[in-house]
Amino acid sequence: MTARTLPTDRHHSGLSGWLRGRPGAIAAGGLVLLGFLMVAGVTIGTTAIGPGDTLAVVLHRLLGLDLGGSWTTATETIVWELRLPRVLTAAVVGAGLAVAGATFQGIVRNPLADPYVLGTSSGAALGAAIGILLPVSFVAIQIGIVNVLAFIGAVAAALLVFRLGGAGRAGGMTRLLLTGYAVGSILAAFLTMAMYVSGANLRAIFTFLLGGLAGASWDRLFLAAPLILGGCLAIGLRARAIDGLLLGDAAASHLGVDVKRERGILLVLASMTTAAAVAITGLIGFVGLVVPHVVRLLVGASARRVVPLSAIAGAILLTAADLVARMLGDLPVGVVMAMLGAPFFLVLLHQTRSGYEL
Amino acid sequence: MSSILAADGLTVAYGDRTIVNDVDLAIDARERIALVGPNGAGKSTLLRALTGVLRPRSGTVMLQGIPIEAVDSKTVARTIAVVPELSQLPFAMEVQEVVALGRLPHDPPLSGSRPADRDAVVAAMERVGVTHLAERDARRLSTGERQLVYVAIALAQAAPILVLDEPTAHLDIRHQVEIMQLLVDLNERDGRTIVAVLHDLALAAHFFPRVALMSAGRIVADGPPASTLDAGHIRGVFGVDPALVRLPVGAA
Numbered sequence: 001m002t003a004r005t006l007p008t009d010r011h012h013s014g015l016s017g018w019l020r021g022r023p024g025a026i027a028a029g030g031l032v033l034l035g036f037l038m039v040a041g042v043t044i045g046t047t048a049i050g051p052g053d054t055l056a057v058v059l060h061r062l063l064g065l066d067l068g069g070s071w072t073t074a075t076e077t078i079v080w081e082l083r084l085p086r087v088l089t090a091a092v093v094g095a096g097l098a099v100a101g102a103t104f105q106g107i108v109r110n111p112l113a114d115p116y117v118l119g120t121s122s123g124a125a126l127g128a129a130i131g132i133l134l135p136v137s138f139v140a141i142q143i144g145i146v147n148v149l150a151f152i153g154a155v156a157a158a159l160l161v162f163r164l165g166g167a168g169r170a171g172g173m174t175r176l177l178l179t180g181y182a183v184g185s186i187l188a189a190f191l192t193m194a195m196y197v198s199g200a201n202l203r204a205i206f207t208f209l210l211g212g213l214a215g216a217s218w219d220r221l222f223l224a225a226p227l228i229l230g231g232c233l234a235i236g237l238r239a240r241a242i243d244g245l246l247l248g249d250a251a252a253s254h255l256g257v258d259v260k261r262e263r264g265i266l267l268v269l270a271s272m273t274t275a276a277a278v279a280i281t282g283l284i285g286f287v288g289l290v291v292p293h294v295v296r297l298l299v300g301a302s303a304r305r306v307v308p309l310s311a312i313a314g315a316i317l318l319t320a321a322d323l324v325a326r327m328l329g330d331l332p333v334g335v336v337m338a339m340l341g342a343p344f345f346l347v348l349l350h351q352t353r354s355g356y357e358l
Numbered sequence: 359m360s361s362i363l364a365a366d367g368l369t370v371a372y373g374d375r376t377i378v379n380d381v382d383l384a385i386d387a388r389e390r391i392a393l394v395g396p397n398g399a400g401k402s403t404l405l406r407a408l409t410g411v412l413r414p415r416s417g418t419v420m421l422q423g424i425p426i427e428a429v430d431s432k433t434v435a436r437t438i439a440v441v442p443e444l445s446q447l448p449f450a451m452e453v454q455e456v457v458a459l460g461r462l463p464h465d466p467p468l469s470g471s472r473p474a475d476r477d478a479v480v481a482a483m484e485r486v487g488v489t490h491l492a493e494r495d496a497r498r499l500s501t502g503e504r505q506l507v508y509v510a511i512a513l514a515q516a517a518p519i520l521v522l523d524e525p526t527a528h529l530d531i532r533h534q535v536e537i538m539q540l541l542v543d544l545n546e547r548d549g550r551t552i553v554a555v556l557h558d559l560a561l562a563a564h565f566f567p568r569v570a571l572m573s574a575g576r577i578v579a580d581g582p583p584a585s586t587l588d589a590g591h592i593r594g595v596f597g598v599d600p601a602l603v604r605l606p607v608g609a610a
Binding site: 105106109110111240243244246247248250251253254255256257258296300301302 | 406409411431432433434435436438439440442443445447448449450451452455456458459460462463465511515
C-alpha cells in the first residue's frame with residue numbers, strides 16, 4: 001500500500017467528539033435528566049405540590065411509611081392517582097416508541113421508517129374507533145374497551161402486513177413497506193368511514209388520533225408496561241442483528257446473523273411494543289421517527305448503542321413534552337413535541353458537520 | 359493434505375433451474391484461487407454455497423473437514439470472511455464504525471466492544487491503508503476507497519479464509535492493481551486463504567497461481583492459469599477470439 005497523507009477529517013472536536021466516545025456518560029446524564037423531569041412532572045401542575053409532600057405521598061403509598069407530612073386526600077389523589085401514572089406512562093411509552101422506531105429503521109434499512117410503518121397506527125385507530133362507537137361499554141380488567149380494541153387492531157394490522165408482505169423473505173423489505181402502506185390505507189379508509197358516521201363521538205376518535213396521556217392510569221400502565229419494557233429489553237439483546245443488517249442481508253448472514261429469523265423476531269417485538277404503546281396513549285408521532293436519529297447523531301449508528309440510548313432519550317422527550325403540554329393547559333402532547341422538538345432537531349441537523357443526508 | 363474448504367458433488371438449483379451442477383472443488387489452507395467464467399456461469403452462487411449461506415440441493419461443503427451446515431453460523435463467520443458487496447448504508451456511519459461491524463461474530467452479545475475488538479479494527483484499517491479515513495462518513499468515499507474499507511471489514515473478522523466476489527468491479531486500473539497486490543500480500547505474508555470471483559482474466563492470470571474456470575454451472579478447468587486460460591478454453595467458454603484477449607500467460 002502506498003502511504004497516503006490525506007488530512008484526517010476533524011469533525012470530532014469539542015463536546016460532540018467527547019460525547020461520541022462515551023455512550024455510558026450520555027446514558028448516565030440522560031437518566032439523571034429523566035429522573036429530574038419525572039419529579040418535576042409529578043410536582044408541577046395546576047395544583048402545585050412541593051417535592052417534599054410528593055415524596056411523602058409516594059413513600060406512604062409504596063412502603064406504608066408515615067413521614068408525618070400533612071397532605072390532604074386531594075393532594076394524595078392528584079399525586080398518586082393522576083400525575084404519577086401519567087409521568088410513568090409518558091416515560092414508558094416514549095421509550096417504547098423510540099426503540100420501536102430505531103428497530104424498524106434498522107431492519108427495513110430506511111431512515112424514514114417509524115413505529116407505524118406496518119400499519120399499526122391505522123389498525124389501532126380503527127380498533128379504537130370501533131370501541132368508541134360500540135353501543136356497549138364494558139370495562140375489561142379496569143381498562144376500557146377502546147384500549148383493548150386499539151391493541152387488537154394494531155396487532156392484527158401488523159400480522160396482516162407480515163403475512164401479505166412476506167416478512168421472512170430475504171430482501172423483501174420494499175414489498176413489506178409497500179404492503180404496510182396499502183393495508184394502512186385500507187384501514188384508514190374504514191376509519192374515515194367510522195368518523196363520518198360517528199356523530200357526537202367524533203371528538204373522542206379525534207382525541208385518540210392526536211394521542212395523549214390524559215387517560216393514563218395504573219391499570220393501563222400495568223398491562224402495557226410489561227409488553228413495552230419487555231419488548232425494549234428483548235430488542236436491546238438482539239441489537240447486534242440490527243447492526244449486521246446495516247451492510248445488507250447477504251453481509252449480515254456472512255457475519256453470522258440468521259437474517260430471516262432475527263428479522264422476523266425483531267419485527268414482532270417492535271410491532272408488539274408499538275401496539276401496546278398506542279393502545280394506552282393513542283397515536284403519538286414524532287418521537288419514534290426522530291429520537292433514533294438524534295441518538296445516531298450523538299453516538300453513531302451502531303444499534304447496540306442506538307437502542308438503549310433511544311429508550312432513554314424517548315422517555316425524556318415524551319416526559320418533557322407532556323410536562324410542557326400540561327403547563328400550557330393540556331394541549332395534545334404530539335403538538336407540543338412537534339413544535340418544540342422539530343426545531344431542536346433542525347438545529348441539530350444543521351450543526352452536524354459530518355453530514356447526514358438521507 | 360486435507361482441504362480447509364471443499365465442495366463435493368455440489369448442486370444448487372432454484373426450482374428446475376440448475377445453477378451449480380455437480381461441482382467438486384478442494385481448496386487448501388493458504389491457497390489463492392480465482393473463480394472465473396462468463397456471466398451466469400454460477401460463480402457467485404457457488405461462493406454462496408461454499409460460504410454456507412445457501413443450502414445446496416445435493417452434495418456437501420466441508421469446512422475444515424466438518425459439514426458446513428453442522429457448524430454454527432458464528433463459527434462459520436469466524437472462519438470465512440466475505441467482503442460485503444458495496445451496498446448503500448442506510449445511515450451516516452464513520453469508516454471505523456463500519457469496519458467494527460466485522461467484529462460481530464466475535465463480540466460477546468451483551469457487553470460492547472472489548473479492547474481486543476478495537477485493536478482488530480485498528481489493525482485491519484492499517485493493513486489495507488485506510489487509517490486516514492477512520493472518521494470519515496463511509497457514504498462519502500470514492501468507490502476505490504469504499505472497496506478498501508469493505509476489505510477491512512472482512513479483515514477485522516479475523517478469519518483464515520477470505521472470500522471476495524468481484525472485488526475490482528467499478529475500480530480504475532490503479533485501484534484494481536492495489537486490491538490485487540493486497541490480496542497477494544494477505545495470502546503470502548499473513549497466510550490467509552483467498553477465494554475470489556474475478557471477471558478480469560488478465561488480473562486472474564497475473565495474480566493467482568490457481569484459476570478455476572466455470573461454465574454453465576460446472577468447473578471445466580482448474581489449475582495454473584497457463585492451462586485453464588488457454589486459447590481453447592477462451593474460445594470454448596467465453597466464445598471470444600483468443601487473439602483479442604492478451605493474457606500474461608500467453609494464452610493467445
